[in-house]
Amino acid sequence: MITEEDKLIRQPLFAKGCLTFKNSGHTLILDREYYRCSEQVKGNCHHHEEKMIRVKDMVRRFDSLITKFELPEGESGRIFDELLMVMVKEWRKSSQRDMYLEEILVSTGNLIIDQIKKRNEVSKADFLEFKRTFYTLLKNQYEEMLFNYLLDPLFTLNPWPKEQDEMAAFLRKSMGITVQRIRLYFSWHVRKIFLSDDGQIEGIEFENWSWYVMQYLKHHIPAYMNNLKKGFIVNTRRFDTLDFFEVADEFSQNDFRDAMSYSAFATNYAKEKILHKIFDGFEDLKPKAKIEYLKKLDGLTKQSFYAYFATLNRI
Numbered sequence: 001m002i003t004e005e006d007k008l009i010r011q012p013l014f015a016k017g018c019l020t021f022k023n024s025g026h027t028l029i030l031d032r033e034y035y036r037c038s039e040q041v042k043g044n045c046h047h048h049e050e051k052m053i054r055v056k057d058m059v060r061r062f063d064s065l066i067t068k069f070e071l072p073e074g075e076s077g078r079i080f081d082e083l084l085m086v087m088v089k090e091w092r093k094s095s096q097r098d099m100y101l102e103e104i105l106v107s108t109g110n111l112i113i114d115q116i117k118k119r120n121e122v123s124k125a126d127f128l129e130f131k132r133t134f135y136t137l138l139k140n141q142y143e144e145m146l147f148n149y150l151l152d153p154l155f156t157l158n159p160w161p162k163e164q165d166e167m168a169a170f171l172r173k174s175m176g177i178t179v180q181r182i183r184l185y186f187s188w189h190v191r192k193i194f195l196s197d198d199g200q201i202e203g204i205e206f207e208n209w210s211w212y213v214m215q216y217l218k219h220h221i222p223a224y225m226n227n228l229k230k231g232f233i234v235n236t237r238r239f240d241t242l243d244f245f246e247v248a249d250e251f252s253q254n255d256f257r258d259a260m261s262y263s264a265f266a267t268n269y270a271k272e273k274i275l276h277k278i279f280d281g282f283e284d285l286k287p288k289a290k291i292e293y294l295k296k297l298d299g300l301t302k303q304s305f306y307a308y309f310a311t312l313n314r315i
């Protein structure tokens with residue numbers, strides 16, 4: 001079941017499997033105040049040079065890495081203006097695409113509510129239809145999430161408070177969107193951080209979608225990322241086009257399997273996990289609570305979809 005508290009779940013700074021010793025390929029796990037080799041914990045590691053790394057130190061090193069990706073003064077506004085146009089187009093596209101599904105969701109939801117009110121047994125077929133439609137809508141909105149990932153560097157990688165404030169104020173006033181600008185969220189874009197045995201950052205690999213995001217920024221700021229050592233970033237893919245819709249369409253061909261490594265749609269397991277999260281425990285509710293929950297689900301705005309979904313993503 002989705003509860004209000006879900007929004008408050010703290011996501012780990014580094015996803016499972018992100019921190020990796022470069023020499024051994026061993027990943028690191030969190031062990032109280034330290035990150036340490038996950039194989040060492042199991043007794044399988046013979047790389048005795050691998051140090052335990054204080055969480056505080058790792059965060060500090062990552063923070064200083066972010067500095068290398070910060071946007072130069074005055075550039076964000078230009079990119080922001082362009083992305084606003086993309087955003088409007090994306091909203092139009094998704095609302096046309098999802099209109100029919102939303103109708104099905106509401107009408108099936110009402111049908112089930114009716115059955116509950118009349119104390120009839122809820123039809124299994126109707127409930128399955130409701131679940132399936134809900135899931136499809138969720139999946140469709142993944143593209144909007146990817147758009148948000150394209151927009152967020154303008155805030156997370158922007159050290160200029162005045163520029164940030166202007167963009168945030170615009171989004172708040174015109175679209176009712178409150179932007180969170182937490183610098184360390186940059187870690188969401190990084191699939192792998194390669195470490196020396198003593199925990200210095202020696203290289204990174206971006207998520208595939210985030211690599212597109214970086215290329216998009218570089219297209220607007222040609223000198224972007226030029227001060228990094230060759231080979232520091234292991235991604236090499238070049239994009240024929242940087243058009244959001246074309247690239248998103250390409251990633252959608254296989255259910256966004258390659259977009260972000262923690263994509264919640266990539267596996268059946270992930271799909272089950274989402275559906276469990278949303279619908280487990282529903283049967284045990286009292287009729288009145290069942291009705292309230294269904295109403296909440298079919299009335300969810302896209303923003304709340306996103307909020308719920310984002311918390312499911314990385315845990």
Ligand SMILES: [Zn+2]
Pocket residue numbers: 021024026037038039040045046047050
């Ligand atoms: Zn190891």
